[in-house]
Amino acid sequence: MFQAGFTRLDQTSTDFWLGLQVYNSHNRQPASSPHQRAPQRDSSLCEPPQLLSAALKPLCPTQLFYCIPNNRREEDMAKDDKKNEWKEFFWNPRTREFCGRTASSWGLIFLFYLAFYIFLAGLFTLTMYVMLLTLDDNTPTYQDRLATPGMMIRPKGEDLEITYTKENTESWDMYVQALNRFLSPYNDSVQEQKNQECTPDQYFIQADSSNLRNNPKRSCQFKRSILEDCSGLSDRYYGYSDGKPCIIIKLNRVIGMLPGKDGQTPSVSCGPKADDTDKMGEVVYFPRNGTFNLMYYPYYGKKAQVNYSQPLVAIKFLNITLNTEVNVECKINANNIPTNNERDKFAGRISFKLKINSRN
Known part of the structure; x- marks a missing residue:
């Protein structure tokens, strides 16, 4: 028990x-x-x-x-005191304080920070306004550019690789459509309407006179028909259906650049890389000799020269080796544009891959 x-x-x-x-x-x-x-x-x-x-x-x-037990009662009283302290910190009904401050104290803090941030916003706005006064809408004050302009091709494919099968229309139709879209602003009718005929083989200088701006500046015509067999006018497939594709090259725009020295016209030349010397075959350039005529320079900027038409050079591959990947490199030839910069492989040159497959 x-x-x-x-x-x-x-x-x-x-x-x-x-x-x-x-x-x-x-x-x-x-x-x-x-x-x-x-x-x-x-x-x-x-x-x-x-x-x-x-x-x-x-x-x-x-x-x-x-x-x-008596000690338990003391612990309970201590816990109650802590809870009351937290409650009074957030809101004290006796002193009417919130988080240790009265309404007037919180109001003064709010007014201080409001005035402080209004001052910072005003200072930032004034700084931006003064800086914008030093800028020109048409010409950059400081032109941080490369000494040598880059080059680009159309169509550029995926990662500068153009691969298709000439008997398969769907494999090369996207390249044809890309060229049509790119060349549409170069239609002869559009160029005759917007731009003017210029004197070839000399720069088209349009300087401003003292405080008078010569804007908008005029632009020279670059008609699509200049590209002849690669214009898409005589052959709407640009040679892709025959395994003789056209590649169009453009030189990137640089404001104020004069690409030729002593009247020398810059030109484009393309060739195979070391391992593909016997695979590229013969190529032909449009316009002849692959030149960028001096009359399209200098370029004055997008705002000052709204209708500017960038000159182009087209390359047509006549007998490239089929079913083989060919590495092609094109570069600009000018007496004041260096192209041997190993640190920047896209300065004044461009490399791409071309592979044409055939079922025959």
């Missing part, structure tokens, strides 16, 4: 201490013995015992009582 006792939790506490007192009644002496007494509950720790209800006594013939 065992006898157990528990203590009751005070209503204001969230923790309780469960005390269990167990002893073997077989060793307990009668209560009437003068030498022995039954174990007593420490009255300093526990309240008077409250017995279980009559309905539970048959099931649990033990006495239960609940007790709250």
Whole structure:
């Protein structure tokens, strides 16, 4: 037989201490013995015992009582104090402070930062306005450009690789469409309407006179028909259906550049790379000799020279080796444009791959 006792939790506490007192009644002496007494509950720790209800006594013939130690009560009071401190920090109803500051204090802080950021915005706006006054809409004040302009081809394919099968129309039709879109602004009728005929083999200088701007500046005609067999007029497939494709080369625009010195006209030359010397075959250039006529220079910028037509050079491959990838390199030939810069392989030159497959 065992006898157990528990203590009751005070209503204001969230923790309780469960005390269990167990002893073997077989060793307990009668209560009437003068030498022995039954174990007593420490009255300093526990309240008077409250017995279980009559309905539970048959099931649990033990006495239960609940007790709250003094140190637990102190911990609960400390927790309540911390909660009250946090609540008063966010909102103190006595001083009417929010996060430790009154409404007037928060208002002064808001006004300070509002004035501070308005000042910064005004300073930034003034700086940008003064800087814009030093810029020219037509000509860059500082032209950070390469000493040598780059080159690009059309169609450029994917990663400058042009591969197709001449018997398969779908494999080369996208190249034909790309050339049609690129050459549409060069139609003869469009050029005659927008641009003027210029004197060949000399620069078309259009200088400004003192404070008077000579804008918009005029542009010289570059008609599509100049490209002859690669114009898409006589052969609407640009030779792709016959395995004799046309590639169009353009020199990137650089404001104020004069590409020839002492009246020498710059030109384009293409050739195979070292391993493909016997694979490229014969090529022909349009216009003849692959020249960029001097009358299309200098270029004055997109805003000053709205209708500028960039000169082009077309290359037609006549008997390239079929079913073989050929590496081709084209470069500009001019006495004031270097093309041997190993650090920049696209300065004044361009390399691309061409592979024409045939089922025959």
